[in-house]
Amino acid sequence: xxxxxxxxxxxxxxxxxxxxxxxxxxxxxxxxxxxxxxxxxxxxxxxxxxxxxxxxxxxxxxxxxxxxxxxxxxxxxxxxxxxxxxxxxxxxxxxxxxxxxxxxxxxxxxxxxxxxxxxxxxxxxxxxxxxxxxxxxxxxxxxxxxxxxxxxxxxxxxxxxxxxxxxxxxxxxxxxxxxxxxxxxxxxxxxxxxxxxxxxxxxxxxxxxxxxxxxxxxxxxxxxxxxxxxxxxxxxxxxxxxxxxxxxxxxxxxxxxxxxxxxxxxxxxxxxxxxxxxxxxxxxxxxxxxxxxxxxxxxxxxxxxxxxxxxxxxxxxxxxxxxxx
Amino acid sequence: xxxxxxxxxxxxxxxxxxxxxxxxxxxxxxxxxxxxxxxxxxxxxxxxxxxxxxxxxxxxxxxxxxxxxxxxxxxxxxxxxxxxxxxxxxxxxxxxxxxxxxxxxxxxxxxxxxxxxxxxxxxxxxxxxxxxxxxxxxxxxxxxxxxxxxxxxxxxxxxxxxxxxxxxxxxxxxxxxxxxxxxxxxxxxxxxxxxxxxxxxxxxxxxxxxxxxxxxxxxxxxxxxxxxxxxxxxxxxxxxxxxxxxxxxxxxxxxxxxxxxxxxxxxxxxxxxxxxxxxxxxxxxxxxxxxxxxxxxxxxxxxxxxxxxxxxxxxxxxxxxxxxxxxxxxxxxxxxxxxxxxxxxxxxxxxxxxxxxxxxxxxxxxxxxxxxxxxxxxxxxxxxxxxxxxxxxxxxxxxxxxxxxxxxxxxxxxxxxxxxxxxxxxxxxxxxxxxxxxxxxxxxxxxxxxxxxxxxxxxxxxxxxxxxxxxxx
Numbered sequence: 115x116x117x118x119x120x121x122x123x124x125x126x127x128x129x130x131x132x133x134x135x136x137x138x139x140x141x142x143x144x145x146x147x148x149x150x151x152x153x154x155x156x157x158x159x160x161x162x163x164x165x166x167x168x169x170x171x172x173x174x175x176x177x178x179x180x181x182x183x184x185x186x187x188x189x190x191x192x193x194x195x196x197x198x199x200x201x202x203x204x205x206x207x208x209x210x211x212x213x214x215x216x217x218x219x220x221x222x223x224x225x226x227x228x229x230x231x232x233x234x235x236x237x238x239x240x241x242x243x244x245x246x247x248x249x250x251x252x253x254x255x256x257x258x259x260x261x262x263x264x265x266x267x268x269x270x271x272x273x274x275x276x277x278x279x280x281x282x283x284x285x286x287x288x289x290x291x292x293x294x295x296x297x298x299x300x301x302x303x304x305x306x307x308x309x310x311x312x313x314x315x316x317x318x319x320x321x322x323x324x325x326x327x328x329x330x331x332x333x334x335x336x337x338x339x340x341x342x343x344x345x346x347x348x349x350x351x352x353x354x355x356x357x358x359x360x361x362x363x364x365x366x367x368x369x370x371x372x373x374x375x376x377x378x379x380x381x382x383x384x385x386x387x388x389x390x391x392x393x394x395x396x397x398x399x400x401x402x403x404x405x406x407x408x409x410x411x412x413x414x415x416x417x418x419x420x421x422x423x424x425x426x427x428x429x430x431x432x433x434x435x436x437x438x439x
Numbered sequence: 440x441x442x443x444x445x446x447x448x449x450x451x452x453x454x455x456x457x458x459x460x461x462x463x464x465x466x467x468x469x470x471x472x473x474x475x476x477x478x479x480x481x482x483x484x485x486x487x488x489x490x491x492x493x494x495x496x497x498x499x500x501x502x503x504x505x506x507x508x509x510x511x512x513x514x515x516x517x518x519x520x521x522x523x524x525x526x527x528x529x530x531x532x533x534x535x536x537x538x539x540x541x542x543x544x545x546x547x548x549x550x551x552x553x554x555x556x557x558x559x560x561x562x563x564x565x566x567x568x569x570x571x572x573x574x575x576x577x578x579x580x581x582x583x584x585x586x587x588x589x590x591x592x593x594x595x596x597x598x599x600x601x602x603x604x605x606x607x608x609x610x611x612x613x614x615x616x617x618x619x620x621x622x623x624x625x626x627x628x629x630x631x632x633x634x635x636x637x638x639x640x641x642x643x644x645x646x647x648x649x650x651x652x653x654x655x656x657x658x659x660x661x662x663x664x665x666x667x668x669x670x671x672x673x674x675x676x677x678x679x680x681x682x683x684x685x686x687x688x689x690x691x692x693x694x695x696x697x698x699x700x701x702x703x704x705x706x707x708x709x710x711x712x713x714x715x716x717x718x719x720x721x722x723x724x725x726x727x728x729x730x731x732x733x734x735x736x737x738x739x740x741x742x743x744x745x746x747x748x749x750x751x752x753x754x755x756x757x758x759x760x761x762x763x764x765x766x767x768x769x770x771x772x773x774x775x776x777x778x779x780x781x782x783x784x785x786x787x788x789x790x791x792x793x794x795x796x797x798x799x800x801x802x803x804x805x806x807x808x809x810x811x812x813x814x815x816x817x818x819x820x821x822x823x824x825x826x827x828x829x830x831x832x833x834x835x836x837x838x839x840x841x842x843x844x845x846x847x848x849x850x851x852x853x854x855x856x857x858x859x860x861x862x863x864x865x866x867x868x869x870x871x872x873x874x875x876x877x878x879x880x881x882x883x884x885x886x887x888x889x890x891x892x893x894x895x896x897x898x899x900x901x902x903x904x905x906x907x908x909x910x911x912x
Contacts, residue, residue, distance in 0.1 A: 132732035140744050145751045153751045266901070270838065270894035272845050274865055275886045282872045380739060380850060399743045400851050407744050414737035422735070 115430075122426055126419045130203070133415040138199045141408050147174035147194075150404055154211075172405070173197055173208075198408070207409035211401065216409050220391060226296055227378030227390030229306055234313035235375055238321070239368065241314055246325030251352055253330060262326070268319030276316040277385050284308055294387035309386045313379065325364060332360045362433050369428050370421035377414055442511040444522045448768040453699050454505045454691075474826065480906035485640070485648035487902025492652040493895040496660075497690050504530040504691040507764070526764035530687060536668055537687075540575035542679035548880050549670050551577035551586050576671045590666060597665035601657035608653065612646055613637050674880035676867065682881050685859050686888045692860035693892060696775060696844045697837040703779035708786040709829060713817055715787075716794025726791070730784040738781045739850075745777040746852040767855035774847070774854060778840060786832045790825055797821055827907040834903045838896040845889060861889045 151168040152160050169175040174194060181192040190196055198208065207216035249261045285293040291308045332338065333356060341351045378392030387393070391410070398406035430436050468474045481487050506529040509522040531538050545554035552570035559567050572578065577586050613634050640647045663683070666672050673682035715726040733741075753759075753770060760766040797803060798821070806816050841861075847853035848862020849869070856863060864885040871878035 128728065129732050129735055132728065133736055136732065136736070137744065140748055144748050149751045149755050153754060266897055267894060270890055270897050272842055272886060272889055274845055274849060278872065278882065286872070374737065377737065381846065395740070396850055399747065402747060404747065407740070407747060411736055411740045411744055414740050415735045418735045418737060
């Protein structure tokens with residue numbers, strides 16, 4: 115088992131290097147730091163001196179890969195590639211445009227992001243799996259038909275509609291909860307309940323339909339017929355046999371998401387004014403803060419790869435047919 | 440009549456190319472019996488055909504909006520003709536008044552008065568604060584109170600016209616001879632479809648669903664356009680532009696995002712997927728590495744990073760673009776390209792897996808034993824057997840991409856802010872629900888139009904998947 119995990123971890127290293135190279139190419143080769151400086155400074159204030167100053171303040175004035183002037187080991191380390199890309203592996207993301215340390219900012223913003231994302235994830239999974247199981251139980255009836263119709267309609271509605279509509283109706287018209295904001299400690303639930311509910315409702319359509327197909331695939335398998343032939347009641351067949359077996363394909367899509375929950379949701383956080391990583395990213399995109407966007411791309415990829423490894427490990431734990439090989 | 444200059448935007452080229460290749464694929468399908476049979480199954484599905492009718496209506500609007508030109512400006516004779524900086528399309532010419540009849544600011548649907556009070560000087564009464572009449576909405580009426588009756592009369596007239604036109608269509612269809620595509624049936628004795636079979640839905644092709652949808656479309660569109668000349672049917676937005684006009688213009692953007700993106704990623708996904716599955720070995724390792732790396736970067740962030748970088752390129756090279764429309768157009772295409780890069784991995788993985796299975800089958804082994812070259816095997820034996828996966832992926836991706844456009848434009852990494860799209864409409868209207876009284880019509884119209892488009896696309900995709908997926912049969 116341990117050897118398997120170590121091998122999976124080793125496999126992640128070339129992928130991370132690849133991600134790092136792609137972001138580097140995107141941010142420093144497609145555009146030179148001069149272009150970025152012009153963009154940030156605006157048309158009016160662009161002078162060669164201003165560009166030089168902007169680049170120097172951010173350490174973009176060094177050569178890309180080889181600094182032959184520095185000599186010794188510094189030929190490699192005193193470059194943009196080393197300082198901006200390689201040091202990300204050590205968790206050093208540099209500073210944002212406002213001068214704050216990005217790594218520290220990420221640390222403090224992870225909490226609020228998780229406070230929204232984790233309840234949404236758990237509650238959403240519970241609701242959609244139960245709904246899908248109900249639909250599969252009443253398969254080929256009018257209830258199932260209209261359930262699927264509602265699911266298709268629900269997944270055709272833009273995610274923005276759920277957020278804008280929900281916020282307007284519940285927070286503005288009915289005044290049940292504050293419109294936006296975030297509180298510390300136990301008081302935070304008043305701010306969290308609406309975004310979590312909206313997140314769950316918005317995901318119902320597509321997830322329920324997807325899980326229903328998985329359940330229906332299991333229903334037609336031989337072991338289910340055997341179970342029925344033994345005389346087991348239908349509820350027992352569903353909960354003891356179908357549900358447990360269907361969890362394996364469900365696991366594929368679910369476990370990989372868990373680490374990325376840290377990243378938060380861009381839309382929900384910006385609409386509800388939650389100081390998490392999602393709104394941090396959105397602010398950075400809108401302010402064209404390249405350093406922050408670059409860091410978020412890297413962290414997102416790391417978390418996704420962790421999710422892939424977790425998925426593989428959870429497979430081997432749940433499904434005895436899969437060996438550690 | 441002024442002269443005009445035809446403007447060919449890059450996205451126009453792609454749209455018409457797409458249409459041409461669609462027709463080409465149609466001809467190929469007609470020659471391949473299994474694919475034709477699958478499309479017949481789609482044709483028999485009521486939900487599939489009803490949604491296809493709706494999609495065709497959207498497609499018609501999008502195509503009309505893809506023929507662009509610039510009007511010549513009045514100049515002295517003998518001088519070189521100058522052309523307006525504004526790029527118009529055939530759709531703009533057709534809906535003329537919708538584009539030009541702008542109010543001062545917000546007005547509700549069918550309103551005759553502005554949304555906000557203004558100070559007005561009245562001779563003899565001094566200054567008053569009241570809602571001024573609209574410049575165009577209901578301006579043909581002497582008395583605004585007559586508006587409801589006028590609206591009802593116009594709508595009823597247009598609806599009657601719609602029903603008449605529809606009935607003519609039904610007569611045409613009912614008199615058609617049912618074509619089962621069966622050569623054994625005597626050509627002379629092909630039965631007419633007839634009213635009763637049409638009514639009971641006994642035709643091979645789902646004519647009743649198509650006709651019913653057409654009736655609904657006609658009943659909505661004809662009164663809408665009859666009224667749109669005199670009123671702002673969906674109201675006006677903050678700068679007084681007609682919301683219906685914006686909706687019509689958004690359709691093209693949504694279609695391009697949904698279709699061109701898939702077109703961009705399709706060749707890459709198909710080629711790499713098949714090559715990885717067929718040749719295995721280091722080619723497979725390399726391609727797998729490539730898509731794992733791309734896949735592990737969260738989609739939105741990769742798009743954000745790429746769009747930010749592209750914006751820098753566009754901003755630093757203003758000399759490339761003659762008009763703002765061309766700049767917006769390039770940004771739209773770049774967005775399609777970026778979305779394509781982030782979305783080809785799923786299809787590629789599917790095709791690789793399927794090719795791995797196919798290459799072990801006996802007929803391929805036999806072809807290899809006969810010494811048929813690898814590329815010929817791929818082209819003749821593997822690709823045709825993967826077509827159903829490609830077609831399903833193509834229709835399934837469309838609705839997701841349309842929805843994604845709205846979110847990306849909202850975040851500020853979507854289409855150019857000057858380009859009308861559902862996303863920019865929602866983005867511009869984001870604060871309107873906070874106003875007092877509430878301005879709901881822009882948001883409602885954008886969400887409703889998007890919902891109809893995406894729902895139709897989803898239903899059509901389901902019908903296609905049911906017809907093509909061998910597992911579903």
